[in-house]
Amino acid sequence: MAENEQHSDSKPKDDTSPIPVNHVYVVPRKEIAMVPDMGKWKRSQAYADYMGFIVTLNEAVKGKKLTCEYKVSETIEKLLVLLGTMDRWIDETPPEEQPSRFGNKAFRTWYAKLDQEAEVLIAAVIPQQQGAAAPEIAVYLKEAVGNPTRIDYGTGHEAAFAIFLCCLCKIGALNGDDQLAIIFKVFDRYLEVMRKLQKTYRMEPAGSQGVWGLDDFQFLPFIWGSSQLIDHPTMEPRHFVDEKVVNENHQDYMFLECIKFINQMKTGPFAEHSNQLWNISAVPTWSKVNQGLIRMYKAECLEKFPVIQHFKFGSLLSIQPV
Template identity: 75%
Template sequence: MKETPLCSSHEDDKPPNPGDFSFMVPKKEISMVPDMGKWKRSQAYADYIGFILTLNEGVKGKKLTCEYQVSETVEKLLAMLGTLDRWIDETPPVDQPSRFGNKAYRTWYAKLDQVSACMKSKWPSTSWPNIATVQEPLVALFSIRSNMFLCSGHEAAFAAFLCCLCKVGALRMEDQLAIIFKVFDKYLQVMRKLQKTYRMEPAGSQGVWGLDDFQFLPFIWGSSQLIDHPTLEPRHFVEEKVVNEYHQDYMFLECIKFINEMKTGPFAEHSNQLWNISDVPSWSKVNQGLIRMYKAECLEKFPVIQHFKFGSLLSIQPVKP
């Protein structure tokens, strides 16, 4: 299948005109396992994976601390994520007998109703006739308020939200580094704070056989950052000294540091899949393997994709030949 790259540059063409889209409120299209075929043949799948791979190529060999431009749209996204972060501080955990899934999360989640008003004030409806088309994946990011689980499906919802912003021209090619190093990194900070504060449980965790309980994309993009690194090899990321020294530069090592803070015991026991990855000879092979794994274990799994909603920006219609 053709994987569509996204995020055009100013030199390529002008931002999409709102009239280019026939806006509709997104809705679920994957209700049973046989429907997965529609998803894998859809324009949405091609656009989404194209977005992931475009960013993967854009961060290759670059540090989190490198220089890059920060556009007005990126600043607005950071402000929005900063608000979500502040709401966690304003909504402390409550006393309850259950250790996991603190019920204060539901109070925090209820505030997401304000996201729509916030986005409409920051991005006028004259620019986006139907803000729900872009907003829907964002709200889905923190959905499932009743069981208070988080998983790579929520992460995919946020990535889909960013993908939609690229499709409407709000984010552009020159924003690639800021999308990952600023916006996505801030998203990770918020998610980690949610996990710590409300003791969120992973949804559908495969235990030590899963890559990570909650995230996947930072391992893909983080391994791309390390491709052709002069000294750091995959075998080094299990060394605490290396992680502490380089985590501020590389997203992959930032993830390992967080895992080390949250889990106890030998790394090979609590993160067996990652431990196995440390035996791979090069970061390019790690990166390629993680992309294949992401497609197979996340994008081709019904429990993840059944929650996706499709509309005019992420269309369930088949890719045109």
């Protein structure tokens, strides 16, 4: 499933700083302007690093509950403070009265605050000697919350947050001991903040395929969440369409948290509003679900020009060929 990606150097590691102190950081920019440029992306160091990061974390959370014991480092705590600040700004920026139901303009006010403060927020998270990395990494944090012009959010924005975390691993702010906390603490908190943004400002799904897409907004929590459920003694994929099972177990499993959010936001038969997920519930094992979702993520997100044209490449996420 990810044969050539396992060796990527972007995995959370134990060495203190994989990047030399004199490393030259650059502000990331777009490199994929036309459909033929997609070949550059598929051959790039960025693609290998990104998929390596996704697959490494997928392996780390296998069979583990959100509520299990794991190490929480100082950097993880600082990231939670950062996300808490973003959450507080939502409370301080209520939706505006406007005629259109979707895409509340107050999101732009909220976003302007993040745009202004992102580098300061990141400087508070990363080691002082890596301070020069803040402008480069800040770009991914700003890309991770949705688009202020269209007031939409989708899997490309979600990927930017994973890239943001991957960059923190590359500069040594996060390491191998942080793998579980990266998903169970930081990414899970990020999802909470994104759901609050989506609900508060009625954000449009970016590039949504409607009922033919996996979900309106997210993809990665379904991958990592299905890995958590591999070899579960009683819960099979067919059980996640049962609301009772979801309500009783969502605190332990990211996949079920996602289903709970869908059940809150959508009405009508599950098979109609979430057809792809309904089909997945017929897959016999979580292991097969997990492998299928990784393949689907590559095909539906990472190989789609409308998603990748917005990606930005710098010194940490490099467009250079592997």
